[in-house]
Amino acid sequence: MQISFTNEVESGRVLYPLGRVQASASWHGAALAADGEEYRKAALAALIEKAREFDADAIIGVDYGFDEVKLADLCAVELRRVSATGIAVKLAKAA
Secondary structure, eight states: OEEOSSSSOTTOOOEEEEEEEEEEOOOEEGGGGGGTHHHHHHHHHHHHHHHHHTTOSEEEEEEEEEEEEOOTTTOSSOEEEEEEEEEEEEEOOOO
């Protein structure tokens, strides 16, 4: 599976978009997010699995975001999760 943070793949092959995919890492305390690298890796792994469900060859335009829950009345911990989005694509067959 090729991953690109731009709208192109390294090989330069023609892309056929399948659709936008989104996946998230697990919820965790916001204080634990000081080094969010492991959560970004988990979100990207989940995104790859989601794209494989659609038989994608690559994901382009990968971007990260955060979802937060601040419910001081219900819990004392502020929750956060990292989400990853991108466009699942099929690559044209090499001629």
